[in-house]
Amino acid sequence: MTPVEHRLLEAVTERDAKALRSKLLERTFVVISIISGEPNDDDDEISTLRAEVGDFEALVAFTSEARASVFVEDMDDLFDEDDEVEGMFVEGNALIDLLGDGLGLLINPEDESAAVIDPDLAKLIAN
Numbered sequence: 001m002t003p004v005e006h007r008l009l010e011a012v013t014e015r016d017a018k019a020l021r022s023k024l025l026e027r028t029f030v031v032i033s034i035i036s037g038e039p040n041d042d043d044d045e046i047s048t049l050r051a052e053v054g055d056f057e058a059l060v061a062f063t064s065e066a067r068a069s070v071f072v073e074d075m076d077d078l079f080d081e082d083d084e085v086e087g088m089f090v091e092g093n094a095l096i097d098l099l100g101d102g103l104g105l106l107i108n109p110e111d112e113s114a115a116v117i118d119p120d121l122a123k124l125i126a127n
Helices: 002-013 017-025 065-074 091-103 119-126
Strands: 029-038 045-048 052-053 054-060 084-091 104-107 115-117
Touching: 002 017, 002 052, 002 084, 002 115, 017 091, 017 119, 029 065, 052 091, 052 104, 054 065, 054 091, 065 084, 091 104, 091 119, 104 119
Parallel strands: 054 104
Antiparallel strands: 029 045, 029 054, 029 084, 052 054, 104 115
């Protein structure tokens, strides 16, 4: 776990919305994009990877491309054979913009640096 990831995890544990907002704004994250459908199909459906965490839905994001790659390789059973899975870089401010609508945030799932931001805390961060 990097020092930056450690500080991010501390801010989540302390539910410090101000510190979390600051930490998120400092970073670029990787979000998994999933394109379902046959290649060159005009009806392709594009979505971002989300997870059910307890009783809420959370956007899944990673602090590095390497962490995202390991997750996709380890969890390949989550994706259909014909899905196209790509990592997209997202600035912290864009990530924060996504959090205002009742969506939580799951950072680095299946990793020692994993952090869960519930929708209530996400709203505080977004405002």
